[in-house]
Amino acid sequence: MSESKVEICAGLLLKRIEKGDLLLTGELPSERRLVDETGMSRTTVRKALKKLFDQGVLEREGRSKAHVVASSDARRKRPVVAFLVPVLFSGDHSMWWDAVVTVLEGKNVILKPLSYVQLEDPVVHETISSYDGVFFVPPAKNLPRWLADKMRGAQSRIVVLDQDATKHGFISVELFPPAAGVKLLDYLVEIGHKRIDCINTQPDDDVIVERIKGWERYLEGHDLAGVLRTQPSDSPMSSAYDMVSRLLREGYLFGTALFCTTGPCAIGTMRALKEAGLVIGEDVSVCAVNDEGIGRYLLKSLTAIESRARPLYLRKVAEWMLGEKEWEGSLLVQSKDVPLFVGESSGPAPEDGSQTVSALLYPAS
Numbered sequence: 001m002s003e004s005k006v007e008i009c010a011g012l013l014l015k016r017i018e019k020g021d022l023l024l025t026g027e028l029p030s031e032r033r034l035v036d037e038t039g040m041s042r043t044t045v046r047k048a049l050k051k052l053f054d055q056g057v058l059e060r061e062g063r064s065k066a067h068v069v070a071s072s073d074a075r076r077k078r079p080v081v082a083f084l085v086p087v088l089f090s091g092d093h094s095m096w097w098d099a100v101v102t103v104l105e106g107k108n109v110i111l112k113p114l115s116y117v118q119l120e121d122p123v124v125h126e127t128i129s130s131y132d133g134v135f136f137v138p139p140a141k142n143l144p145r146w147l148a149d150k151m152r153g154a155q156s157r158i159v160v161l162d163q164d165a166t167k168h169g170f171i172s173v174e175l176f177p178p179a180a181g182v183k184l185l186d187y188l189v190e191i192g193h194k195r196i197d198c199i200n201t202q203p204d205d206d207v208i209v210e211r212i213k214g215w216e217r218y219l220e221g222h223d224l225a226g227v228l229r230t231q232p233s234d235s236p237m238s239s240a241y242d243m244v245s246r247l248l249r250e251g252y253l254f255g256t257a258l259f260c261t262t263g264p265c266a267i268g269t270m271r272a273l274k275e276a277g278l279v280i281g282e283d284v285s286v287c288a289v290n291d292e293g294i295g296r297y298l299l300k301s302l303t304a305i306e307s308r309a310r311p312l313y314l315r316k317v318a319e320w321m322l323g324e325k326e327w328e329g330s331l332l333v334q335s336k337d338v339p340l341f342v343g344e345s346s347g348p349a350p351e352d353g354s355q356t357v358s359a360l361l362y363p364a365s
Helices: 003-018 031-038 042-054 091-104 122-130 145-152 179-190 206-221 236-249 263-275 311-321
Strands: 080-086 110-116 133-136 157-161 171-174 196-200 228-230 257-260 285-289 303-305 332-334
Touching (some): 031 042, 080 091, 091 110, 110 122, 122 133, 122 145, 157 311, 171 311, 179 206, 206 228, 236 263, 257 263, 263 285, 311 332
Parallel strands (some): 080 133, 171 332, 285 303
């Protein structure tokens, strides 16, 4: 057998260890799996493993699987940080990922992106139990108590993104507090809109439910009219287009301002309105909470609440996660003054005092 094949195999395994690929449990996969993954013979894999045992990178206790030595340089020379996110990756998740990459740039750390389908998935338990730090993007619903208890008992330094989990004792970063929707609605009222409909096609998770409730409370407190149009879907952009197109064809009335719960919902809505012959920003105003970073670049720029540069909110968090500084102050890192971008998709209410767009679509004969 060629010695070079053993060296190559050992090198491949060592690189996987150094990059954190084998740190979920600290255990190596079975020999059969390593044979499949490396494409090398079982004999070559065995000799490569022996080489790593001899170097003190691996050890075996009794008849257990081989695992990475906790004190080995290969495992501990750099902290390993996970970015744990739902498998249905969104534009907002991408912005969080970019922010994490930015704040960790130049630091001697390994960053691993990981995804899960549901909170019960083994990858969630393995990640919070094995990594040095975890940036955790939970589904948009409150953390269940069983998971919060497990997270508190883990050695990982965990930061929750896009949700306030401080009641469970976790540092949390939230960029769109309830006040964000109020700021958007205040703007619509200032420019004369008195009927503000709510358009939602996001799944009814805790965040979306609270945004809709905030819209309802605002209308009630300001004596305004408005109708909720909702069609929850895992494809919010196309669902908004389909729903609004159908309602327009069927003759349903819409307010002159539409408060969309998310950017994708607003984009689908605007396309349906345009195809119906309405001039967005003149006949009807469309706006959204969280444009996911693309609102100002659309051909009809979208009026929306935008998040400030996310790395600004993560620098202190990253320093704590890597043990560079102790945490001081509130566990909640939150935007105190959410910025409102006024785009071309919104404008003053019609001068004739009409608060629906029906007369434009269905003029009296």
